[in-house]
Amino acid sequence: MSSLDTFAAKKLASLDAKHLRRTLVDTAREDGIWMLREGRRLLSFSCNDYLNLTQHPKVQEAAIAAIREHGVGAGASRLVTGNHPLYAQLETRLARLKDTEAACVFGSGYLANLGIISALMGRNDLLLVDELSHSCILAGAALSGGKTLMFHHNDVAHAEQLLHENRELYRHAMIATDGVFSMDGDLAPLHELAALCKKYDAWLLSDDAHGIGVVGGGRGSSFAHPPKADVDLQMGTLSKAIGGYGGYLCASQTVIDLIKTRARTLVYSTGLPPGTVAAAIAALDVIEYDPNYAIKPLRKAKAFTARLGLPEAQSTIVPIVISGTEKTLSAARMLEDEGFLVAAIRPPTVPLGTSRLRLTFTAAHPDAEIERLASIIGERILNKKI
Ligand SMILES: *Cc1c(COP(=O)(O)O)cnc(C)c1O
Secondary structure (H helix, E strand, O other): OOHHHHHHHHHHHHHHHOOOOOOOOOOEEOOOOEEEEOOEEEEEOOOOOOOOHHHOHHHHHHHHHHHHHHOOOOOOEHHHHHOOOHHHHHHHHHHHHHOOOEEEEEOOHHHHHHHHHHHHOOOOOEEEEEOOOOHHHHHHHHHHOOEEEEEOOOOHHHHHHHHHHHHHHOOOEEEEEEOEOOOOOOEOOHHHHHHHHHHHOOEEEEEOOOOOOOOHHHOOHHHOOOOOOOOOEEEEEOOOOOOOOOEEEEEOHHHHHHHHHHOHHHHOOEOOOHHHHHHHHHHHHHHHHOHHHHOHHHHHHHHHHHHHOOOOOOOOEEEEEEEOHHHHHHHHHHHHHOOEEOEEEOOOOOOOOOEEEEEEOOOOOOHHHHHHHHHHHHHHHHOOOO
16 A cells, blocks of 8 residues: 555544544435435435525526537636626626625635635734634635634624734734524624624625525525625625525625736636526526515425424524434434435534534425424434434
């Protein structure tokens, strides 16, 4: 064995011992919610395709038409020749949805945060990040070289204390947080964080990957508690409720102009395929055409939490924290035996000792199946028979 293979084998053995090794499983998606996995048909409560738009005929047709017209790939970075005309349309639509002057589309949500944060922040700057924020916010912070401090989850007083103690030592400051927390489903206190940013001259970035399309009437977490929260940098992804792929930032024209010339994940990475951009435009059409559609998944999540007496769902994501990784995995296996695909989420995605089942609700989930899932979880998991 080479030293590289020895290293990999040791690492894998240590992950196995802690039940933390992850493997890929072939999963064919039949439609928005039914999956085929290892010869079985399972109802998925694990997709972020909240509006089932991955399978929507209008969205699929738009992608196919764009491929026929513009080709499969963008051919180059957007700044070279990859900026096909669909980009401008999509950016106008996103800016309108988010009520900002402008928008910039990236290759993915992950790439967006890497590019945005590292373009705006540098060595002499201070980043305050909610401790439960998505991994790509931390990756962006690390790439920026700025001083990064974590504040306790949704704890505005702690964020203020850190600003109070550190702000004057740095040039610029940013607070970065998920708008909807991806593994907990709760919302960030954006109004309070925005007020804090005003007071200490800091910039607020909210990652709305799980907000766009489903929270705040489809406009995202900045719109969840009107009036709109004053978020300088509203970023998010087109890969969840929007059903396709790609990331975005909505902000002022000046900030977007800077991002388009300086964000390295935009400058040095190929533009999104035209079909993907067309799909996102068609998905926004579907959402804007029927405002009652966007509220369906959240309504289903709320019905589920009410049924089990859990804290009311604030988004389409409902966690059931089990704590131990082994127990969480066996709970997921039990649900799979019952025909449900529910993700077991383990560290390092969530903090140690908080392994959980993560349920996501979509517009197309049948109420009767939600009821069957609730009764099984109520009897066999919440009543600790497992
Ligand atoms: C999924 C997710 C991302 C990454 O988005 P991709 O488009 O999948 O790269 C970023 N932030 C949060 C909070 C997410 O849940």
